[in-house]
Amino acid sequence: MFEVSNLKFKNILDIPFLCINNPITCIVGSSGSGKTTLLRMLNKLNVPDNGGIIYNGKDISNMDTLKLRRQVVMLGQTPVIYSGSMEDNLQIGLYFSKRVPASISAMKESLTRVELDKCLSDGCGNLSGGEKQRLCLARVMLMDAETYLLDEPSAALDKGTEQFIIENLSRFVLENNKQLIMVTHSEQIAEKFSNSIIRIENGKVIEAY
């Protein structure tokens, strides 16, 4: 659970108070409204100029950053594929966060969850934009984090695949008692899958329900 109070960041964000405590929260708003910046604050990629953020009762400014990021994993808007095979790319999140490597079956299951029909030994050089995005999503889901911050995780997917992936993601989050905070451009996805929606415009929360 996150609690944001008196948050100010440059002239990008101004949030007097916000509580994000549902399993699945979607953040929506127009381009440049501050959605990504808010997400980055929760992962401590940016720090506020004023105010604070509490995560599960602890002020994140006093928390060890690496420890926070290993509990609160973020997936950025631009999918990043590392050198190596599909397996290397799936395992790398676990390596970064010093977790035990995933088993073959776990990796195959994560690929199935994102509908990525590839072998673990396949290279990643020829993946399409949508496939890269799905691989990155599979990577973070393998990490078994407490909270997932996903920035437009389905932006490069067609509507049909998007529905399937988000449905699987939602099921994964709910079945495993995780928290998901997702920036999405799709109002339809937000309405269908989230427990709460936060609407941001010009750096301010104009609606939270």
Add this chain to the structure above:
Amino acid sequence: MNDTVMNLSILQLSIAYIFVLLLLVIFKSRGIKREKQILIASTRMTIQLTLMGYVLMFVFNNPSWWLTSLMIIIMITFAIYNSINRVKTKMSKELKEIIAFSMICGALATATFFIIVVLQVRPWFNPQYFIPITGMIIGNSMTGIALGANKLCSDIEDKRIEIENSLMLGASPVVATKEIVNNAFDSAILPTMNNMLTMGIVSLPGMMTGQILSGTFPLTAIKYQIGIMLAILGSTALATVLFVTLGYKTFFTNDNRLK
């Protein structure tokens, strides 16, 4: 074999400037606007080397530890300044300090070890040995650090998204930049290694050439050349590894955010 070097008169030397004239003609005929720069470069080289020659004569005739040390301090200061200027990206003050630290530790430590332990020069401050050998080591370390710094700064800038993505997944800065740091080190050390591959086949290196010209027995000159190349390899490696392993940290805040 002649054991004294032939003296070169001013007239003989001036004939060599025909190569500068040749370059000017080429620039002019091809429309490349570099005439001013080549004239400045060759004039500066002439003046600087001439002055250095007189300074060295004074120092050699008055050997003392403080004069030798002063020469080294001047050389290393210029090398640090030069290394920093050769980096195309804007660097923080911290990073420049790390260049200075790496150069001093890497180059000086190697030079001192080579002169005192390998060559066993006595006294250690004998300017005939200390100054030219340290100069070569400093010069090559300067090139190595500049190459490493350029690569490190440009790669961290170009791969911001990848680095931040790694941070988002819980990577520490050292892990997130491991490949970048290794590539920076590699790019610094590679020219020295390539040089070693062709040495003696494609060309005779400068130190060996100078010694042979002055009448040194070739096999002796070769031993010096091999030794100095190994020292150069060591100093470039030491200076660059210090730089990259300390330098990458300057791109991150204390709480592991990319600046």
